[in-house]
Amino acid sequence: KSPGESPKSPGESPKSPGESPKSSQDFYYKGWRGESNLQSEDEEDQFQRVLREMSGKGMEKTLQRLLEMGGDERSQTNPETGLTKYATPSTPCPGVHRSSCTSNAPNKEAFARGIDTLRQLRLEARNISKQANHHLLYVSPEDLFRKLLCDIRERLRTVFSLSFEDTISLFPSGTDAELMPSLFAFLQALHSEDRGSDVFSIVTAAGEVGSGTLLASTGQHFAKKLPSGWTSSSVGEGVIGAKTGQPHGGQIVGHTLAMRDAQGRLMPSQARDALVEEAVRAAAAEADGSGRPRYGAILVHMVIGSKTGCVMPSAGCLRRLTSEFGRLIVPVVDACQGRLGEDDVRSNLDLDHIVLCTGSKFFGGPPFSGVCLMSEKTTQEFERLLSTEKAKEVLKESNLKEYVVASLMSDDLPTLRSLLPQRPLNYGVLMRWTVALHGMEQYFSDVPREDRTELLRGWAQGVRRIVEGTGAPVVELLNDGPWETLESEERASALSTIVSFRCRCRRSAGAKELDVMTTDEMRQVQVLMASDLLEGFPTLGLPAVAGTRCFMGQPVDLASDPSTGSSVLRVAASAPLVVRMWNEGLDAVLQEDAAVFEKLKLVLENWYTFLGPQGAR
Numbered sequence: 001k002s003p004g005e006s007p008k009s010p011g012e013s014p015k016s017p018g019e020s021p022k023s024s025q026d027f028y029y030k031g032w033r034g035e036s037n038l039q040s041e042d043e044e045d046q047f048q049r050v051l052r053e054m055s056g057k058g059m060e061k062t063l064q065r066l067l068e069m070g071g072d073e074r075s076q077t078n079p080e081t082g083l084t085k086y087a088t089p090s091t092p093c094p095g096v097h098r099s100s101c102t103s104n105a106p107n108k109e110a111f112a113r114g115i116d117t118l119r120q121l122r123l124e125a126r127n128i129s130k131q132a133n134h135h136l137l138y139v140s141p142e143d144l145f146r147k148l149l150c151d152i153r154e155r156l157r158t159v160f161s162l163s164f165e166d167t168i169s170l171f172p173s174g175t176d177a178e179l180m181p182s183l184f185a186f187l188q189a190l191h192s193e194d195r196g197s198d199v200f201s202i203v204t205a206a207g208e209v210g211s212g213t214l215l216a217s218t219g220q221h222f223a224k225k226l227p228s229g230w231t232s233s234s235v236g237e238g239v240i241g242a243k244t245g246q247p248h249g250g251q252i253v254g255h256t257l258a259m260r261d262a263q264g265r266l267m268p269s270q271a272r273d274a275l276v277e278e279a280v281r282a283a284a285a286e287a288d289g290s291g292r293p294r295y296g297a298i299l300v301h302m303v304i305g306s307k308t309g310c311v312m313p314s315a316g317c318l319r320r321l322t323s324e325f326g327r328l329i330v331p332v333v334d335a336c337q338g339r340l341g342e343d344d345v346r347s348n349l350d351l352d353h354i355v356l357c358t359g360s361k362f363f364g365g366p367p368f369s370g371v372c373l374m375s376e377k378t379t380q381e382f383e384r385l386l387s388t389e390k391a392k393e394v395l396k397e398s399n400l401k402e403y404v405v406a407s408l409m410s411d412d413l414p415t416l417r418s419l420l421p422q423r424p425l426n427y428g429v430l431m432r433w434t435v436a437l438h439g440m441e442q443y444f445s446d447v448p449r450e451d452r453t454e455l456l457r458g459w460a461q462g463v464r465r466i467v468e469g470t471g472a473p474v475v476e477l478l479n480d481g482p483w484e485t486l487e488s489e490e491r492a493s494a495l496s497t498i499v500s501f502r503c504r505c506r507r508s509a510g511a512k513e514l515d516v517m518t519t520d521e522m523r524q525v526q527v528l529m530a531s532d533l534l535e536g537f538p539t540l541g542l543p544a545v546a547g548t549r550c551f552m553g554q555p556v557d558l559a560s561d562p563s564t565g566s567s568v569l570r571v572a573a574s575a576p577l578v579v580r581m582w583n584e585g586l587d588a589v590l591q592e593d594a595a596v597f598e599k600l601k602l603v604l605e606n607w608y609t610f611l612g613p614q615g616a617r
Contacts, residue, residue: 046424047141048125063114063431064091067366070428071172072223074103075367087523087530088551090366095530095549096592100574101307101337101498102553103367104360107576110438117148117434121427145425146407152433153410156371159440160345160357165376167410172227172429173368174336174358176403178216179239180372181299181354182252183400185330186219186240187385189250189296190394195328196292197250199241200283201299204276204313206256208306208556209334217299218254221399227426228402240398250296255279259312264558264566266310266480273317276300280321284328299330302353304344304491305337307556307570308478309498319351330354336370338362338575339495341488342449349375358436362494363443364576365436369429379412386415395419443575447582449490455581456493459573462590463499470597473514474604476502478558478568497573500556502565503600505607514604516565522555525569528603528610529596540609543602550596571596 050069054062067090068076074085082089086103092111097104106114124144153168162168171177185199201217203209212222219240225231241252257275260266267275280298288294302318304311322329331353335344338361348355355373359365374382385391396419406417408426443452467477478500503522504514517525533540534547553570571593581589603610 047121047145047427048129050427051122051125059115059118060091060111063111063118066118066427066431067091067114067435068428070227070424070426071225071368071432072227073225074173074223075428075432076225081527083527083530084367086367086554087526088367093549095551096596097551097574097577098571098593098596099551099553100362100364100577101309101570101572102361104364104574105551106366106435107364107439110364110435110576113438114431114435117431120144120148142407142422142425145427145430148430148434149407152430152437155437155441156433159437159444160373161343162346162349162373163376165379166349167374167376167379167412169372169374169404169410169413170408170429170433171370171372171404172426173360174334174356174370175210175212175216175222175368176227177336177356177358177370177372178213179219179400179403181330181332181356182217182219183240183398184354184378184382184385185297185299186252187382187391187394188327188330190390191385191388192296194293195296196288196294198288198295199250199252199297199299200286200295201252201254202257202276202279202283202301203254204257204259204272204301205303205306205310206258207558208259208308208310209301209303210336213301213334214254214256217301218252226402227404227428228424230402237399239400239403240394253295255283257312258560259306259310260558262560263564266308269311269314273313276313276317277321280325280329284325295328297330298325298328299332301332301334303334305335305339305495305498307498307553308480308500308558308568309337309339309495310480311495318353322351332356336361337495337498339491339497341490341494342444344488344491345373349373352378354378359433359440360436362572362574363436364439364574366432369432369436374410376412379410383413383415386413386419392419439574439576439579442579446579451582452578453490453493455578455586456490456497456573458586459577459581459589460493460496460499462586463571463593466590466594466597467499467501470601473504474601475597476504478502498553498570499572500568500570502568503604505604507611508608511608517567519555519557519567522567522569524610525600525603526552526554529600533599533603533610537610545595545599546602548595548599550599552596 050065054065077084077090084103088099088103089105092108093105125141156168169180189197189199203214203217215222215236219238221235221237221239224235257279259272283295283298286294300321302313318331322331333348333353333355336356336358338357345355352375357371359369360367401421405426406420406422408429409417464477467475503517505517507515529550529552532547532549533542553572555567555569557567559566
């Protein structure tokens with residue numbers, strides 16, 4: 001390397017002598033050096049605006065504001081309760097945290113990493129305001145933002161054992177990340193010569209994946225508030241595809257497959273695989289009005305970690321389908337729970353599966369942060385599909401710009417980046433991934449693999465014993481039978497750490513029988529468990545455990561028939577909790593879980609008390 005030559009990222013071609021700088025239309029960043037000077041002098045950066053609005057309110061409040069930005073309404077806390085819609089705060093708080101299957105409050109150490117990054121950004125913003133006319137290494141907050149995003153990607157590359165050829169695109173949440181494979185499949189169908197331009201999207205484990213998954217996987221808005229800050233006119237309107245009203249391409253048709261029967265019983269793995277194979281074969285054979293095969297691409301989702309910790313379809317089923325149907329199948333691994341073996345992401349990318357994951361479930365990050373990972377082969381095919389004029393028109397007419405900007409997309413997707421806006425910079429995504437990565441790196445770095453597996457298994461078994469000891473019918477463990485045989489022992493242990501259970505309550509003081517609870521009532525239970533009941537009900541003379549804030553996973557309705565009483569509440573271990581077990585011992589952690597179920601039994605057996613005006617409030 002010549003003296004003074006800027007470092008070149010792997011895979012980057014050298015610039016030709018005299019090559020002009022990238023324009024605002026095709027600019028993309030690779031490496032650390034600041035190249036972007038697109039901000040006008042009178043344009044206030046989003047981060048600087050937050051600093052102005054939060055002046056005097058402290059670093060913690062400022063970081064909280066940033067963590068809740070750049071996503072949808074799920075990331076925002078209610079000013080009255082301090083909780084999100086999933087009954088978790090977005091800042092550290094005392095209590096027993098077992099809500100990682102839904103949402104997390106960051107721990108103090110991870111939150112402190114966010115404060116460190118906030119200080120770095122704040123000092124840079126101050127320097128810019130003082131020295132606006134002086135040459136700086138980072139000539140705008142955008143450059144420092146991009147440098148920090150580069151750092152996020154490289155840390156994710158290390159955590160997931162990715163190669164330099166694998167690509168990493170960041171999203172506000174795992175649900176938003178669904179738009180990436182949807183776009184890929186849409187463009188593949190658009191360019192199909194022997195099949196139609198429609199896409200068939202198969203969402204498996206229906207009811208046990210994110211509520212917006214079906215809409216996002218069919219290229220539609222799934223939330224009222226969009227990451228761009230705009231409010232969508234209607235949930236279900238198109239982001240990409242025919243529902244946007246664009247003349248190019250067909251429509252994306254969604255199809256859901258449940259993993260349970262009408263009574264909420266888990267179907268055998270072979271039966272679940274058969275449902276997926278049958279749906280794929282029917283879609284592949286379906287013809288349009290002219291007799292030509294209708295679908296130019298079939299998205300097949302393999303869920304590694306449903307809301308109750310199950311898998312659908314099996315890895316073998318997905319391999320059989322891709323072998324039989326070839327490029328027609330777009331295989332997507334929904335690993336958004338993050339309950340994986342250390343090599344799971346690598347092995348799926350080696351099969352050219354698109355992998356979606358998050359830092360905001362098992363890994364303990366605040367709500368929410370998503371990532372889409374693709375192999376070099378898939379990325380090159382994506383770029384080829386994007387290079388045509390038809391594809392560029394699709395992107396220009398789409399609403400994808402409401403979800404992501406160029407800097408969040410992989411450097412190895414320059415065409416996609418050139419078709420997306422540069423702003424607004426999503427500081428929320430940056431900060432949420434910064435906080436999440438602390439837990440990810442601690443988990444994989446500090447705790448040996450064999451010990452991780454043993455601790456995960458030990459915690460799951462211990463909590464199941466606690467649930468059984470609490471006593472039916474107040475709390476009844478969901479027993480799906482023996483755990484499925486999975487290719488990874490570590491993954492199987494991680495999935496087993498979502499512990500689900502049914503609840504019954506006493507609706508009146510003299511009632512001898514306990515009643516089945518509705519899903520809405522279980523949501524109230526979740527909020528009560530997350531609250532200090534000594535403070536909320538000071539006159540009841542409650543025991544000390546009532547003051548412990550216990551954060552749990554949201555309820556899940558397992559059956560299509562609500563009269564079956566098949567709703568369950570959940571507790572789940574997280575990566576930061578495993579690190580605590582490693583440092584403090586499993587027994588110390590299980591003592592906290594015993595307190596959770598002691599409080600839960602108190603709430604359920606005295607439900608008639610908490611259902612009054614105070615409880616409803």
